[in-house]
Structures are given as C-alpha cells and as structure tokens.
Amino acid sequence: MSEMEKITGNSPEAKSLDITQQNIEQLKQLFPDVFSENKIDFEALKAALGEEVDDSEERYNFTWKGKNKARQIAQTPSTGTLRPSKEESVNWDTTENLFIEGDNLEVLKLLQKSYHKKVKMIYIDPPYNTGNDFVYKDSFQDNLKNYLKTTGQLDNEGFKLSPNSDTSGRYHSAWLNMIYPRMKLARNLLKESGVLFMSIGQAELDNSVKVLDEIFGEDNRVSICTRLMKTGGQKGKFFSPNTDYVLVYAKNIEFLENFRGEISEELQDKVYNQIETEGERKGERYRSMGLFQPTLEKRPNQRYYIECPDGELVIPPGETFPHTKKDAEKILPVDGDGVWRWSCARYLEEISKGNILFKETSTSPLLTSSKSQSKWNIYTKIWLNERLESGSLPLDMFDKFENRHSSKELKALDIPFDFAKPTDLILYLMQIIDLNESDIVLDFFAGSATTAHSVMKFNSLTKDKKIRFFCIQLPERIDENSSIYKKGYKYITDIGISRIKKAATYIDNIQDNGFKIFRLDETNIRPWDADFDNLESVLRQATESIKENRSNEDVLYEIFLKYGYDLTTHVETEIINGKQVFVIGAGALIVCLDDGITSEVVEGIAKLKVELDTETTQVVFKDAGFADSNVKTNAIQILKQAGIDDVKSI
Known part of the structure; x- marks a missing residue:
C-alpha cells in the first residue's frame, strides 16, 4: 500500500502557480502536433501559424535593458x-x-x-x-x-x-x-x-x-x-x-x-425640460428627438409612410417612395434616401405606448405622399427616469x-x-x-x-x-x-x-x-535543502515539516493558496478527540495539523465527511502529527472507506 502524498518545501504544491507550465499546457491543447518528447518544436509551431509569424529584423519592437529578466521574474513561482x-x-x-x-x-x-x-x-x-x-x-x-x-x-x-x-x-x-x-x-x-x-x-x-x-x-x-x-x-x-x-x-x-x-443635474435641467401633461406618465420629464435623423444607417423596412394627426402621410426626404406596406418591407433605400430610426413594427409599438410626438413646423424635413414639404415633424420621447437608470x-x-x-x-x-x-x-x-x-x-x-x-x-x-x-x-x-x-x-x-x-x-x-x-x-513548510556540509542538521529537523513559531492557521492559509481557495472562505473548527480540525467549504477540505493524531481522530474525520455528505473531500495532515507509523498507514484505508481518496501530509 502506498503512503499518502507528502507536500514538502520543494514540491510543486509548496509553490505558487507555475505560469510557464500553465502556458505550455494551454499551447499543447491548441497545437499538440508541435510537441516532441514534451518539448516545443518552434519550427513546427511557426509552420502551424503560417504567415502570422513575423521574424524579420525590421519589425516594430518595444524593448529595454532588462526586459527578458522582467519576463522571467513574472513566470518564476513564489515560495x-x-x-x-x-x-x-x-x-x-x-x-x-x-x-x-x-x-x-x-x-x-x-x-x-x-x-x-x-x-x-x-x-x-x-x-x-x-x-x-x-x-x-x-x-x-x-x-x-x-x-x-x-x-x-x-x-x-x-x-x-x-x-x-x-x-x-x-x-x-x-x-x-x-x-x-x-x-x-x-x-x-x-x-x-x-x-x-x-x-x-x-x-x-x-x-x-x-x-x-x-x-x-x-x-x-x-x-x-x-x-x-x-x-x-x-x-x-x-x-x-x-x-x-x-x-x-x-x-x-x-x-x-x-x-x-450618471446624468448630471445640469444636463437634466437643460435637456430634459419637457413635462408630460396627460396619460399614465403625466408629470414625468422627457426630451424629444427627431424620428428621422440624416445620418442614420440605411436599412430595409425603415422607409415607410407615417400618418399624422390630420391624416397626412409623411416620409423622410429621398428619391424612393413605397406604394404599399409590402413595398416598404422590401425596399432597400438608396443613396440620398432618408430613413426612420425605427422599423415600422417598432414605430407601431412605441406610438401605442404614447412615446411619439407630432409637432407642426414650417421647417420640417419630411415629405408628403405628393413629394411636397410636410407641415409636420415627428419626434420620439426620451424619458428622464429611463435614462437615469441606463446612464449616459x-x-x-x-x-x-x-x-x-x-x-x-x-x-x-x-x-x-x-x-x-x-x-x-x-x-x-x-x-x-x-x-x-x-x-x-x-x-x-x-x-x-x-x-x-x-x-x-x-x-x-x-x-x-x-x-x-x-x-x-x-x-x-x-x-x-x-x-x-x-x-x-x-x-x-x-x-x-x-x-x-x-x-x-x-x-x-x-x-x-x-x-x-x-x-x-x-513558506511555513520546511524545505529539504541538504548537502554534505549540513546533512546532519537537516536530518535532525526532517521529522518536523513545519517551521518553528508557525501556527496551525499560518499553515492553513498556505494550504488555501496552494489549493486555490479564496482567503475569505469561511472556516469551521471542530474538536475531534481533543484535536483541532478545520472544515472548509462545507467539507470540501478538511485539515488537521495537531500532533498525536490517533485512529479515533481519523475515524472521526471520516464520520464527519459522511455527515456533511460532500461529493469530494480533500484531507491534509501534518506528516509528523500521527501518533505512530501504524496510525499513518491505517489512516489511508479508514478515509478511503468513507470515500476520501485525496489525502496529503505536510
């Protein structure tokens, strides 16, 4: 039976995210064929990218003394x-x-x-x-x-x-x-x-x-x-x-x-200076905007006749005039043709809501069905309350x-x-x-x-x-x-x-x-950094994986960082057979860093997992925290029976 995986100060888990390796894995997903013996074949990558590769000496380039080092620093994991x-x-x-x-x-x-x-x-x-x-x-x-x-x-x-x-x-x-x-x-x-x-x-x-x-x-x-x-x-x-x-x-x-x-109060007073006098929106402020705008993009079904209060039919200026409603739906305005801001269906919807305003004027840009200047211009009402919600x-x-x-x-x-x-x-x-x-x-x-x-x-x-x-x-x-x-x-x-x-x-x-x-x-985790000169002292310390003067919570939050947990994740503390057990994410992670862990403590953790009914659970112990080697060996089997396969020690 294999022992539980141990995290040391030199292991990948004891470091921050390896960004270089992450980038390589992403590249491998996109271009698996450019990898040979797990190394990148740059010639193959250049061939895969085709003409998009620019390796000429005269290409635009932004560089300075130390740029390569700055890149390396960003990609070097933190310990x-x-x-x-x-x-x-x-x-x-x-x-x-x-x-x-x-x-x-x-x-x-x-x-x-x-x-x-x-x-x-x-x-x-x-x-x-x-x-x-x-x-x-x-x-x-x-x-x-x-x-x-x-x-x-x-x-x-x-x-x-x-x-x-x-x-x-x-x-x-x-x-x-x-x-x-x-x-x-x-x-x-x-x-x-x-x-x-x-x-x-x-x-x-x-x-x-x-x-x-x-x-x-x-x-x-x-x-x-x-x-x-x-x-x-x-x-x-x-x-x-x-x-x-x-x-x-x-x-x-x-x-x-x-x-x-936000729309400033000055703009509100200056622009939204009209007040509705009737209907459900009586008393609300609005501004008016012409339904025809000379710079609008030309689209089908936006050049049609609109009937004014006196029965007159009007249309934006132009050279193309539809004869029927179906003509308006099919007609594609040409250069010089004006269009309404809305389609005919949208116009009918807005007029039913009371959002259309007809004004008589001597300067109307609109034309009648006989191609003469209309005495009407048509506006849409833009309500202040709606603009305050959407902003400017x-x-x-x-x-x-x-x-x-x-x-x-x-x-x-x-x-x-x-x-x-x-x-x-x-x-x-x-x-x-x-x-x-x-x-x-x-x-x-x-x-x-x-x-x-x-x-x-x-x-x-x-x-x-x-x-x-x-x-x-x-x-x-x-x-x-x-x-x-x-x-x-x-x-x-x-x-x-x-x-x-x-x-x-x-x-x-x-x-x-x-x-x-x-x-x-x-890091709170003692690294394995031995050579001939310091081998004896390192071996003496090897039984203690956690540095002196570091608390259980110090180690807990380092585990958060290594496992990718939010640092503000709520932590519950349980006492199992006298030992402090941290429960994170409703049981997704359980950590016990006390000394003298017995089989009863391990069984208590297994029972806790069953009670919490989590889909998956990770468990972390301190490597030197077990009462003896038998407890450590049996812990894996006890937890596995509770459906916990991911067990690590620090």
Missing part, C-alpha cells in the same frame, strides 16, 4: 506564503475584504491559483517616475528573500530604498522592469469581462501605453482618459502641469459591457476629481498622506463599469487605501450589491524625522490600515466594514 494577522483585522470571521502587506510582485504570484480570472476591476496608482518615486528593485534569483532583507525582516537590516533618480542612465528601464512583471501577473487575475484602470503621469505615459498594449493587446485598449489634477499654479518650466491620465484596458473587449455614467456615455475627460478633494477627505480622517487620488474618482470608475454582487476590486499599489475607502462608499450607495476590496501594499518605512512618523505611523501600510478603520466610522450603511490582514513571509 512564499501569506500569514494571517487576526488580532489586527476587523470582523475576521465574516468579512470578505483583504489587506495584504508585502511586495506586490510576490503577492500577485501567490494569488494566481485562488483568484485566477476572478477579479472584475483593477485600479492602480503606481509611481509616476518623477525622479522622487520609489521603484522597488526586484531580484530574479530570490525576490522573496530580497524583500525580507530590504524590509529588515532578515539579517541584512535595511530599507536601503532610494528614489529612481532621473540622473540614472537606466531611469526609464528601472521603472519598466518594475511595472512589466506586475502587469503580466495582474492580467491573469482579471475576469474575461474585467477591466484595468491605471493612473499615470506624463513621465511614463508613453511607456505605460506600450507596456499595456503588449500585455493586454492594442485591441483591448479602451481609452486614455485625462484627469484634471488642479487648476492654476506656477510650477513647471514651460507649462504648469494640471493633468494626469487614466489608462483603461479590457481583459477581452468582446466581453466588456458598455460604460455608463462617460466622457474621457475627468474634471471633477481634483487632488484638493482628496486632501479634504484625508484631513477629515486625520490621515497624513500626500498625492492620494480622490475616492470619488475610483467610485466613478466602479459605477461606469456596473459592478455586480461580490465582484472584486484589486489595488496592488494601495498607498493610503483610497480604493478600499471607495469600495466602502460604493457599497453604502448601492444597497443591493456588496463589492469586495483586495489591497496590497509594500511596508515602506516612513522617515523617522517626518511629521507622519511622529503621529505614530512607522510604515505606509500603517496609514492604509488606519484609514480603512476610520473611514468605516464615517460611512453609513456599509454592508462589510471589515478586512482580513495578511503579511507576506517565507
């Missing part, structure tokens, strides 16, 4: 984990929001299994690269260890973080090497209908567009929007900078629904979200932070894409947690929806001589956490004002 911090969190057992402290590159890797194609919206406000912005230096060899050293969590105490100076010969390259792998990983998390919003300044606007065009595809570029940051000012050499930009990209534009924004097409110029609005917000919360975006900007972006219940909004340059604040405002305004925020922020240390530090904030993450808690007290009707806090760290 880290996210450790829960329940004591700092708010409403741990019920919240579906996340705040993660750590390097966003490593965290994005760790989220690949659990949140692949699950994020609806990403909003990021990365460094603008003005010469004063911090740009994290990634390490291809071991980025996690580099992060822990840089943040002073390993021996080489540091935070040797410096601005990306524009005097550097690789000023733009450093920024590109930072942003490229993060965008590659972020795209994987978006739903097919997902959308990315990226705030950026002039310094890296051009490079940002090129990077996103390459990663998302030019066809998925939705817009480059301009935001008014402020008015006036005398900074700058030739112009005073008053704008920045919001880049908008779809994961797959074919799945992206049309954006719709948003403009690509944002002029209502200036920096001063953010400063006012932060001052009210007593949060010391510069250059944060106004919450109303992100709130507006969430509104125009029409988020649905439980959609995830991700921000992996969270800063002062503006996005989290915006999501809470959104949820308070839309009581039928509960949107989730996921924030990721590097614990960048604050200057000890600054006024911010003197207020008690040591890291940027402290500011973000404080803001979420304070904002929750200012906003009414929040459905979820909590958030779970996790921190990036090295």
Whole structure:
C-alpha cells in the first residue's frame, strides 16, 4: 500500500502557480502536433501559424535593458506564503475584504491559483517616475528573500530604498522592469469581462501605453482618459502641469459591457425640460428627438409612410417612395434616401405606448405622399427616469476629481498622506463599469487605501450589491524625522490600515466594514535543502515539516493558496478527540495539523465527511502529527472507506 502524498518545501504544491507550465499546457491543447518528447518544436509551431509569424529584423519592437529578466521574474513561482494577522483585522470571521502587506510582485504570484480570472476591476496608482518615486528593485534569483532583507525582516537590516533618480542612465528601464512583471501577473487575475484602470503621469505615459498594449493587446485598449489634477499654479518650466491620465484596458473587449455614467443635474435641467401633461406618465420629464435623423444607417423596412394627426402621410426626404406596406418591407433605400430610426413594427409599438410626438413646423424635413414639404415633424420621447437608470456615455475627460478633494477627505480622517487620488474618482470608475454582487476590486499599489475607502462608499450607495476590496501594499518605512512618523505611523501600510478603520466610522450603511490582514513571509513548510556540509542538521529537523513559531492557521492559509481557495472562505473548527480540525467549504477540505493524531481522530474525520455528505473531500495532515507509523498507514484505508481518496501530509 502506498503512503499518502507528502507536500514538502520543494514540491510543486509548496509553490505558487507555475505560469510557464500553465502556458505550455494551454499551447499543447491548441497545437499538440508541435510537441516532441514534451518539448516545443518552434519550427513546427511557426509552420502551424503560417504567415502570422513575423521574424524579420525590421519589425516594430518595444524593448529595454532588462526586459527578458522582467519576463522571467513574472513566470518564476513564489515560495512564499501569506500569514494571517487576526488580532489586527476587523470582523475576521465574516468579512470578505483583504489587506495584504508585502511586495506586490510576490503577492500577485501567490494569488494566481485562488483568484485566477476572478477579479472584475483593477485600479492602480503606481509611481509616476518623477525622479522622487520609489521603484522597488526586484531580484530574479530570490525576490522573496530580497524583500525580507530590504524590509529588515532578515539579517541584512535595511530599507536601503532610494528614489529612481532621473540622473540614472537606466531611469526609464528601472521603472519598466518594475511595472512589466506586475502587469503580466495582474492580467491573469482579471475576469474575461474585467477591466484595468491605471493612473499615470506624463513621465511614463508613453511607456505605460506600450507596456499595456503588449500585455493586454492594442485591441483591448479602451481609452486614455485625462484627469484634471488642479487648476492654476506656477510650477513647471514651460507649462504648469494640471493633468494626469487614466489608462483603461479590457481583459477581452468582446466581453466588456458598455460604460455608463450618471446624468448630471445640469444636463437634466437643460435637456430634459419637457413635462408630460396627460396619460399614465403625466408629470414625468422627457426630451424629444427627431424620428428621422440624416445620418442614420440605411436599412430595409425603415422607409415607410407615417400618418399624422390630420391624416397626412409623411416620409423622410429621398428619391424612393413605397406604394404599399409590402413595398416598404422590401425596399432597400438608396443613396440620398432618408430613413426612420425605427422599423415600422417598432414605430407601431412605441406610438401605442404614447412615446411619439407630432409637432407642426414650417421647417420640417419630411415629405408628403405628393413629394411636397410636410407641415409636420415627428419626434420620439426620451424619458428622464429611463435614462437615469441606463446612464449616459462617460466622457474621457475627468474634471471633477481634483487632488484638493482628496486632501479634504484625508484631513477629515486625520490621515497624513500626500498625492492620494480622490475616492470619488475610483467610485466613478466602479459605477461606469456596473459592478455586480461580490465582484472584486484589486489595488496592488494601495498607498493610503483610497480604493478600499471607495469600495466602502460604493457599497453604502448601492444597497443591493456588496463589492469586495483586495489591497496590497509594500511596508515602506516612513522617515523617522517626518511629521507622519511622529503621529505614530512607522510604515505606509500603517496609514492604509488606519484609514480603512476610520473611514468605516464615517460611512453609513456599509454592508462589510471589515478586512482580513495578511503579511507576506517565507513558506511555513520546511524545505529539504541538504548537502554534505549540513546533512546532519537537516536530518535532525526532517521529522518536523513545519517551521518553528508557525501556527496551525499560518499553515492553513498556505494550504488555501496552494489549493486555490479564496482567503475569505469561511472556516469551521471542530474538536475531534481533543484535536483541532478545520472544515472548509462545507467539507470540501478538511485539515488537521495537531500532533498525536490517533485512529479515533481519523475515524472521526471520516464520520464527519459522511455527515456533511460532500461529493469530494480533500484531507491534509501534518506528516509528523500521527501518533505512530501504524496510525499513518491505517489512516489511508479508514478515509478511503468513507470515500476520501485525496489525502496529503505536510
């Protein structure tokens, strides 16, 4: 009888999603014939793609120093984990929001299994690269260890973080090497209908567009929007900078629904200025629009006569005139022929609803059946209430979200932070894409947690929806001589956490004002890393697969990441024969990480599975947790009899 499968610090299960291998598997599904002995035959692949391959030296290409390394970094799995911090969190057992402290590159890797194609919206406000912005230096060899050293969590105490100076010969390259792998990983998390919003300044606007065009595809570029940051000012050499930009990209534009924004009160008063005087809609406001428009596309059955109140028949201007109703159905308008906006059937439906308006005028473009100018023009009624529900097409110029609005917000919360975006900007972006219940909004340059604040405002305004925020922020240390530090904030993450808690007290009707806090760290699982010099010490530790000072819940959430569970999945705790047993997903996953596991404990888990009546169940133990080898051997048979075939040990 084979033993249960063991997860070690070197096994695939102990790492984040291997994106390279995933891409290879997808390629194998599309082109199985280009694989030979499980390797890609590039000549065969080129032949399969035919003329679509461009390998000429003069083709358009966007490159920089370090691009290949940036690609490799994105594809290298992480060996880290996210450790829960329940004591700092708010409403741990019920919240579906996340705040993660750590390097966003490593965290994005760790989220690949659990949140692949699950994020609806990403909003990021990365460094603008003005010469004063911090740009994290990634390490291809071991980025996690580099992060822990840089943040002073390993021996080489540091935070040797410096601005990306524009005097550097690789000023733009450093920024590109930072942003490229993060965008590659972020795209994987978006739903097919997902959308990315990226705030950026002039310094890296051009490079940002090129990077996103390459990663998302030019066809998925939705817009480059301009935001008014402020008015006036005398900074700058030739112009005073008053704008920045919001880049908008779809994961797959074919799945992206049309954006719709609110109709301003000014527009309502100016345009929807007519009031219905009779019928069921008496008192409602509307605007009128000509049923004939000169620029309409010409289609059959949209050139027909309409009878006016005095019996006169009218038709749009043109050269073709139908004689009968059947003529109108068959006739194909020619150049110079005008058509109605609607087919005849649609017109009859709308007039029966009272949505047609006849007006006498001396300037009517319509013709009578005798080809003379009509005294009537025909309009459709566009109701304000219906337009308020569907919204209006948003403009690509944002002029209502200036920096001063953010400063006012932060001052009210007593949060010391510069250059944060106004919450109303992100709130507006969430509104125009029409988020649905439980959609995830991700921000992996969270800063002062503006996005989290915006999501809470959104949820308070839309009581039928509960949107989730996921924030990721590097614990960048604050200057000890600054006024911010003197207020008690040591890291940027402290500011973000404080803001979420304070904002929750200012906003009414929040459905979820909590958030779970996790921190990036090295894996909880002890790796097998032996050589001749350290073999003896490694062997002494081999009986303990879990590192010292790691709790059962630390290990539990690493299992979540490796198995692809949502980090906010509800966890029930059962006590079976004195041992703590975690039950996840109504029994889809059962985890026991205690020591001294007996056959009675295993039998209790088997009984629990039967009671929960789950279709499939995975069970995980600690490898050294069994009372003896006989219990470990018998555990497989006991669980198999209960219909559990997937059993692993750590």
